[in-house]
Amino acid sequence: MADELEELYRTTYSTVVRFLYRRVWDADRAQDLAQEVFMRAMAHRPEKPRAWLFAVAANLARDEARAAVRRKRHLTLLKDDPVTLPSIQPSAEETVEQDERRSKVEAALGALTKRDREVLLLWDAGMSYPEIAQQTGLALGAVGTTLARARKRLVDAYDRMEQQSRAAHS
Amino acid sequence: MIEWNSRAVRHIPDEELHAYLDQALSRSQCVEIESHLAECPGCSALRDDTAGLRDRTTALLARLGPGPILPPSFATLRDRYDAERRWRRQWTVRAGWAASLIVAAGLGWKMNQRVQAEMARLQADAPIAVAPVAIRLLPSDSPPLAVPAIQTARPEPNRPRQAVALRQPTSARLPVAAFQVADESAEVMVASYAPASEGTDQTSQEVFSVESQPSVSGGNLQGLWRNVGVDGLEPSTPSQLPRVPGLPVIQVQVQPGEAGAEVTAVDQQLEDGQLIRTIEGPAAKVSSLIANQEAEDASSRQPDAANSTQPDKMTLTLRQGDRMLAVTGPSKVLGSLMISRGGVRRRY
Numbered sequence: 425m426a427d428e429l430e431e432l433y434r435t436t437y438s439t440v441v442r443f444l445y446r447r448v449w450d451a452d453r454a455q456d457l458a459q460e461v462f463m464r465a466m467a468h469r470p471e472k473p474r475a476w477l478f479a480v481a482a483n484l485a486r487d488e489a490r491a492a493v494r495r496k497r498h499l500t501l502l503k504d505d506p507v508t509l510p511s512i513q514p515s516a517e518e519t520v521e522q523d524e525r526r527s528k529v530e531a532a533l534g535a536l537t538k539r540d541r542e543v544l545l546l547w548d549a550g551m552s553y554p555e556i557a558q559q560t561g562l563a564l565g566a567v568g569t570t571l572a573r574a575r576k577r578l579v580d581a582y583d584r585m586e587q588q589s590r591a592a593h594s
Numbered sequence: 595m596i597e598w599n600s601r602a603v604r605h606i607p608d609e610e611l612h613a614y615l616d617q618a619l620s621r622s623q624c625v626e627i628e629s630h631l632a633e634c635p636g637c638s639a640l641r642d643d644t645a646g647l648r649d650r651t652t653a654l655l656a657r658l659g660p661g662p663i664l665p666p667s668f669a670t671l672r673d674r675y676d677a678e679r680r681w682r683r684q685w686t687v688r689a690g691w692a693a694s695l696i697v698a699a700g701l702g703w704k705m706n707q708r709v710q711a712e713m714a715r716l717q718a719d720a721p722i723a724v725a726p727v728a729i730r731l732l733p734s735d736s737p738p739l740a741v742p743a744i745q746t747a748r749p750e751p752n753r754p755r756q757a758v759a760l761r762q763p764t765s766a767r768l769p770v771a772a773f774q775v776a777d778e779s780a781e782v783m784v785a786s787y788a789p790a791s792e793g794t795d796q797t798s799q800e801v802f803s804v805e806s807q808p809s810v811s812g813g814n815l816q817g818l819w820r821n822v823g824v825d826g827l828e829p830s831t832p833s834q835l836p837r838v839p840g841l842p843v844i845q846v847q848v849q850p851g852e853a854g855a856e857v858t859a860v861d862q863q864l865e866d867g868q869l870i871r872t873i874e875g876p877a878a879k880v881s882s883l884i885a886n887q888e889a890e891d892a893s894s895r896q897p898d899a900a901n902s903t904q905p906d907k908m909t910l911t912l913r914q915g916d917r918m919l920a921v922t923g924p925s926k927v928l929g930s931l932m933i934s935r936g937g938v939r940r941r942y
Contacts, residue, residue: 430668433665433668433671434668437663437665438663438665441660441663441665442658442659442660442663445658445659445660446655446658451660451661454660455660455663455665459666459671459674462671463671463674463675463678466671466672466675467675467679522657525657526657526658529654529655529657529658530658532654533655533658544651544655545655547616548651548652548655552618553613553616553618567613567618568609568610568612568613568616568618569609571609571612571613571616572608572609572611572612572644575612575647575648575651576647578651578654579647579650579651579654582654
């Protein structure tokens, strides 16, 4: 079990960190939470460790988001007012462009419903349809429908922000 | 699954294409879809669009990376886990100890409360100052009191007279009535030798009986005693001699001891021939003598004494510091003495 967990840690740690980062938007905090997830796995010894890891990570991210709301230091993802997105002072043109794109993706992801965002991030973390269904409580057949809708809405939201950005610059 | 339109042409729904591209379908489903895609340009174009959307989504999410990730070694993580587990275990033990202490303190406090409550209850059951009780010591049909005039051994006009409050036990099982001297924190006790028995009134419970015929003898005192001459003691007796003033002294005995440790016993006779014995000395010795005297009287008491007409006998003791004054005599006389004169007084 220890060897299996160690192997899982080696192959999945970065994925868990990425999954958490897209929830808490803080790289250091995402790493802390990921390590907490694996330490809980050491104590719990789950039968299906991979699915269990992401379920715990999702719970920790949820708790973290609640705490962040309480501390009022989380990044607010606004749906209807992209103009108020945090502006970044350009230091270099490329960096600025990257940061803008990144902010738009964050905003586009925030524009999704909670369910769509969760399914999309779980899929992006490499979870299978049955694992996503188990964690979210969706029917297995509904995972594809949700994922199709989430992908389309994410891309549409991002493209809309790009157009608004171009219009603002011109 | 694959839809069939009115012309019996099957097309692949959007979510099915997503599941197909995500490799979430069974092999047979994949074969079925791929067969249709090969024949249907519309679905094939939709498949390309879906694949593009899927790739674009992946690319967009890839921008949301946390930057370079440098995971700590698994051994480091395991050490940290072990340290945290040890800390939690220690904390649990300490919390357990703290909880035990709190519980113990709580129990102690609770027990203390109960003990205090019990003591308060016992004190509430203890003798209560009831002045009229003194009257109850006297049978209702008793004749007018022939009480000797009680005077202080050395009158001190400036000193307030001692108030003696009579207390009696509320429980009939306690054959002892307590008298308390108010202003000198000394105690006067009335000891009863008679056991409480049904059918006897309060008076008979608090006194004891002696021989039917009054005796001029106060009984033998334990220990080595020396008789002192009694001639001329009354009324010219030095006032320091412990006694009831006004009564003839018939015997004075002294038990030698060190300075201040000697015991003096003075027997005085009432008009009806009954005896009053006053013993004064160190509290331990006097109380021992009284106890012996009580035991002796109790052993010589007849079984039907409580119902007989024998005169009752009681002992008043006045204790002050390590000195004690004990007056033993007929209960009627001593009881009325307490009422009419306000108490026995002895200057130490």
